[in-house]
Amino acid sequence: MELWVSWATLMCFTHWIALTAADRTVQVDPPTDIHVSDPGHLGHVYIHWTTPASLKNIPECSVRYQLQFYDTYRGDWTGIRTSRLSYSAQFDLMKPIRVRLRTLLRGKCTNGTEIQSEEVELIQEPDLKGTAGSRITGFNCVYYKWEYMDCTWESGPDQPPHSQLYLYYWHREMGESEECPQYLYSDGVRKGCRFPRQSLLEYSDFNVCVNGSSPANALRPAFFSLQVQMHVKPAVVMSLALTEVSNTTLHLEWTMPEGLVPEHCLEYEVETRGGDEAKWVWRYTNMTEETTFEVPSVDQSERICCRVRSRVHNLCADIGFWSDWSQPECMPDPVSDTNQPSQVTYVLDMKLIMALTIVLIVVFLLSLSLWIFRKMWMNRKDLKGVLWTLVSAKDAQINTPTSSPCVL
Numbered sequence: 001m002e003l004w005v006s007w008a009t010l011m012c013f014t015h016w017i018a019l020t021a022a023d024r025t026v027q028v029d030p031p032t033d034i035h036v037s038d039p040g041h042l043g044h045v046y047i048h049w050t051t052p053a054s055l056k057n058i059p060e061c062s063v064r065y066q067l068q069f070y071d072t073y074r075g076d077w078t079g080i081r082t083s084r085l086s087y088s089a090q091f092d093l094m095k096p097i098r099v100r101l102r103t104l105l106r107g108k109c110t111n112g113t114e115i116q117s118e119e120v121e122l123i124q125e126p127d128l129k130g131t132a133g134s135r136i137t138g139f140n141c142v143y144y145k146w147e148y149m150d151c152t153w154e155s156g157p158d159q160p161p162h163s164q165l166y167l168y169y170w171h172r173e174m175g176e177s178e179e180c181p182q183y184l185y186s187d188g189v190r191k192g193c194r195f196p197r198q199s200l201l202e203y204s205d206f207n208v209c210v211n212g213s214s215p216a217n218a219l220r221p222a223f224f225s226l227q228v229q230m231h232v233k234p235a236v237v238m239s240l241a242l243t244e245v246s247n248t249t250l251h252l253e254w255t256m257p258e259g260l261v262p263e264h265c266l267e268y269e270v271e272t273r274g275g276d277e278a279k280w281v282w283r284y285t286n287m288t289e290e291t292t293f294e295v296p297s298v299d300q301s302e303r304i305c306c307r308v309r310s311r312v313h314n315l316c317a318d319i320g321f322w323s324d325w326s327q328p329e330c331m332p333d334p335v336s337d338t339n340q341p342s343q344v345t346y347v348l349d350m351k352l353i354m355a356l357t358i359v360l361i362v363v364f365l366l367s368l369s370l371w372i373f374r375k376m377w378m379n380r381k382d383l384k385g386v387l388w389t390l391v392s393a394k395d396a397q398i399n400t401p402t403s404s405p406c407v408l
């Protein structure tokens, strides 16, 4: 309603200006020769125009222009005022480019008031190749740990057979667009692109075009423009430590996830659960910018578990992806850190005892067979005697276990 009223006021005002202008017979023409030039920056184009001939020699008045263009990515009109004769803006090149321009005149020649020309509009239709169904779908980019970005896509429903896809990208620090540094494949088909950090530029338009060729038909190219810092997914938070502060409070501490996300750009979500282990639910969800958290109102009989995940804070990016959840850290923990070393030692001891026993048994059996062999050699003729000796030797072994058979 308010908007409508102010719009109406503006219309009246414009009408009044127009009348005043008519009274003073100052003729304001709209800009001429409006055109769009595309330097091949995948959607970053330049809009040019020229001053109307009637306003070229008016020294006591300043000429400015009001430019409006339809932002194909936001789906809305955007406007600026400038005294220049060109402006660069970002467009989806598969959609019509729509630009509206007016001349604004102000100064002595208009008695201090601003006079606007009529509006002129330019609509430039895109040069469409291929069918709509040959265009890729599901384009999605994730900037892992602020270290590398993976952009993936799916083939269009109508993609011609034996197509080869290409990805090109551009940002303002590049002279020309370049092809994908490392394609990602699925079943031998290009399904994505990996950008190392050096190829990216944060806080700037990052333009991407996925086009393709096939022996049969042309493929419809797809254009995207993104801000890479809005696609960050931090690594999993590691090394959680839960300690008891008082009988009702626990202190949770963790370290920053690995990766290149600046420390001040991270925020964390802590989830806490407790109570009946059979029907555990994450009960509390708290946000923090610190890497510590006080877990409140702990019932001492309960087992408490916490887990943490992180994302980029809205100081650094409007949106971002949550990291995966950390492993939960619990208290009291049956296999706590203090118990673990002693358990390890115990396991080691058991292994050592078993190994020693086996070695002893082997040595004993070896010595025994050697001794029998020697006896057999000495009393080859009397087999019965050997067997008898063996039995008595066994008896002797049982009776005097400390004596070594090798000495005999």
Ligand SMILES: *[C@@H]1O[C@H](CO)[C@@H](O)[C@H](O)[C@H]1NC(C)=O
Residues within 6 Å of the ligand: 111
């Ligand atoms: C400018 O407008 C004012 C009042 O609207 C008028 O008094 C004055 O004479 C005008 N000056 C010129 C140069 O037209």
Ligand SMILES: *[C@@H]1O[C@H](CO)[C@@H](O)[C@H](O)[C@H]1NC(C)=O
Residues within 6 Å of the ligand: 040, 166, 168, 177, 209, 211, 212, 213
């Ligand atoms: C894909 O786009 C790039 C960059 O604009 C261009 O150089 C290339 O020729 C295009 N390829 C096809 C097959 O259209």
Ligand SMILES: *[C@@H]1O[C@H](CO)[C@@H](O)[C@H](O)[C@H]1NC(C)=O
Residues within 6 Å of the ligand: 247, 248, 300
């Ligand atoms: C917790 O400690 C306070 C004193 O530090 C004591 O008064 C209270 O009874 C304790 N609560 C439990 C549940 O042990």
Ligand SMILES: *[C@@H]1O[C@H](CO)[C@@H](O)[C@H](O)[C@H]1NC(C)=O
Residues within 6 Å of the ligand: 283, 284, 285, 286, 294, 296
């Ligand atoms: C955590 O969140 C719970 C509710 O979800 C709230 O009652 C509690 O005060 C929060 N704790 C902190 C430390 O912010």
